[in-house]
Amino acid sequence: MQPTSSSYDVVVVGGGHNALVSAAYLARAGLSVVVLERLGHTGGAAVSVEPFAGHPARLSRYSYLVSLMPEQLMADLDLDVRLASRTTASYTPWTRGDRSGGLLVERPEGEATRASFRELTGDDAEHAAWQDFYGDVGRLAEVVAPTLMQPLPHERDLRSLVDERTWADVVEHPLGRAITARFSDDTVRGVVATDALIGTFASLDDPSLIQNRCFLYHLIGNGTGEWRVPIGGMGAVTDALARAALDAGAEIVTGAGVSAIVPGPDGAEVAFHDSSGEHRVTGRRVLSGVAPWVLRILLDEGEDPDTKPSGSQLKINVLLDRLPRLRSGVDPGVAFAGTLHLAEDYSQLERAYAAAAGGAVPDPMPGEVYCHSLTDPSILGDRAGSAHTLTYFGLHTPTGLFDADPGAKDVAVQRALASLDAVLAEPLADCLARDADGNPCVEAKIPQDVERDLAMPGGHIFHGDLEWPWAPHRARLDTPAQQWGVHTEHDTVLLCGSGARRGGAVSGLGGHNAAQAVLAEL
Known part of the structure; x- marks a missing residue:
């Protein structure tokens, strides 16, 4: 045409x-x-x-x-278009010595969420800190969200409408400072931190604050920050x-x-x-x-x-004949219904960043998994009820890792799947569907693939730093x-x-x- x-x-x-x-x-x-x-x-x-x-x-x-x-x-x-809410916000498997479990955050949050925090940390203090922090961020979101479809406000005008501590935590100082000051548990800190790192290669203490900007964008949508399934x-x-x-x-x-x-x-x-x-x-x-x-x-x-953007993500799409069981014993329909965090404790995220900055594929690989078919079975066609999709999104996998080593993609995929296997009671391979040629249904995309397929420079999903x-x-x-x-x-x-x-x-x-x-x- x-x-x-x-x-x-x-x-x-x-x-x-x-x-x-x-x-x-x-x-x-x-x-x-x-x-x-x-x-x-x-x-x-x-x-x-x-x-x-x-x-x-x-x-x-x-x-x-x-x-x-x-x-x-x-x-x-x-x-x-209909956007559906996920029944689980997130689930994060954890192990502490001979204890293991999973941090469940419901949507909307209820008593099960409070009990899950208590099981992990031993008391209610961390859950209270969680509610206080996200209450503060939520009020910031309520101020910023209505401006997104209006001419740009000046920073000074928004700042006057936001609590001073919240503005300092999110806008003025590296996000790591607020996370480590307001939370004491490594796993809880990591769950908070991940929203700052989606497609963004940075330490949580990066003085450029690119991690802060990423965090804000992930939490201001429609004033609630809820991520929904189309x-x-x-x-x-x-x-x-x-x-x-x-x-x-x-x-x-x-x-x-x-x-x-x-x-x-x-x-x-x-x-x-x-x-x-x-x-x-x-x-x-x-x-x-x-x-x-x-x-x-x-x-x-x-x-x-010198000014070309550099992406930082590993995307793996998987088709399963069934959802795998988890070591924690949680119902897979609960754990996979939201964001399943893998190797994303705060200390693990920072070690992974340091490894990648030094040219090595992180081990363990931090990432998160989503099962869209639990929320929307229609995407499975005539396999609805007999299959499930999984989407894995890996962090701290910058373009340079794969430029330097052509074999790094295979290593990254192996480590991503190993991070998932580490929390499963059975190998993911036992649950994988196979395509018409008998191959496992696994598709992986690194920044170079995104650049090749979509002409996004450096595979940067935001076209550059936010x-x-x-x-x-x-x-x-x-x-x-x-x-x-x-x-x-x-x-x-x-x-x-x-x-x-x-x-x-x-x-x-x-x-x-x-x-x-x-x-x-x-």
């Missing part, structure tokens, strides 16, 4: 979920919009696939949970967004690889190629859904290896693009992807905010 015109109000580069959000909002406002996507389908990292031959299970291959997407955005676009898989979200954009009149062109963007005073020209050759379209505005590092290349500003979702004190907010956190050095080219100031994760915020800036300008 070719664009129907050579000129549009808005040309959107990339067809990820943020790009589709922009297209839907702008087309609904009556603007002419074309989306150019390099791959043969839209969705970017938010897609569902059937990776295992002979099985109908549709797995969320890359992005897998939804927290940050505002309910208001979903309502604005009339998205036919019914039908992550592809259901982007399919709904594509329908919303098309129904509003936007054009979506797949198989269109953009090779250059040339800004001008009144718009920009976009060059792209497909199977029939090179083509050009112009737009009064161009929205970039690709990473800012890639955008600079498209703008002919050069490729700077920024605070507000404007610094002295930030210029003169133009709509600046006010919405989507500006570039070119007035006619705006960011609409995860690289926008409030981008990152499956939120649609980058797309919404870019659309609002365009509507204010045109």
Whole structure:
């Protein structure tokens, strides 16, 4: 398919979920919009696939949970998407000498959660500290969340609405300081810390505070921070967004690889190629859904290896004939229903960071496991009731580990599965389904795979380090693009992807905010 015109109000580069959000909002406002996507389908990292031959299970291959997407955005676009809550927030197996058990955090928390803390620590003090800490963070989230679909607030305006200790703990000092001051148990500290490390390679004491920013984004979605399962898989979200954009009149062109963007005073020209050759379209505005590092290349500003983002995650998708039993004796339907933490005590996380920073694959490998099919059996197709999916997300696996050693991927996968086996009463291998060729149903993705498949530089799932979702004190907010956190050095080219100031994760915020800036300008 070719664009129907050579000129549009808005040309959107990339067809990820943020790009589709922009297209839907702008087309609904009556603007002419074309989306150019390099791959043969839209969705970017938010897609569902059937990776295992002979099985109908549709797995969320890359992005897998939804927290940050505002309910208001979903309502604005009339998205036919249902997000389901998980009955378990998290379960963390532990061993202390000859004692073993599991720290259960229910959703919503109840007496079983309190009893689980008491079994681990011996009294109620750590649970009280848990409630106090997350109560404080929750109040911060309630202040920040409503601003995400508004022009950027200044830091000073938000700070005046937040308790001083909470602001200091989350925004001013490395998160490790607050965690170690407010909690005494190594396992509890680790459960708190993991939200700061998803896709982020950092010590909890890193002075850059990238871990703090990651932590905040993981806990502010809709003011609650709850991570929910999209019914039908992550592809259901982007399919709904594509329908919303098309129904509003936007054009979506797949198989269109953009090779250059040339800004001008009144718009920009976009060059792209497909199977029939090179083509050009112009737009009064161009929205970039690709990473800012890639955008600079498209703008002919050069490729700077020193500023290239570096991802840090190991994603393993697994199909099982049945859920394995755990050594703690807990019902697998409870343990796997939420986030199952593995080798993520605070001390283990810091040792794993030190190992990876020194060029070694962590052992044990810290990570967490999710079983989406417990919440949404529909993704299993005709295997619902006779199979389950598992998604493993490993921490402290930066791009450099795998650049330095081609064999590191196999080692990392082995250690990730060993971390899971360490808490099981039976080998995971005994539960694995096999594909049509007799191979175990295991698919692993490292940052290099993400870069190859999705053109995300360095395999960085956020397109680069996350920024605070507000404007610094002295930030210029003169133009709509600046006010919405989507500006570039070119007035006619705006960011609409995860690289926008409030981008990152499956939120649609980058797309919404870019659309609002365009509507204010045109």
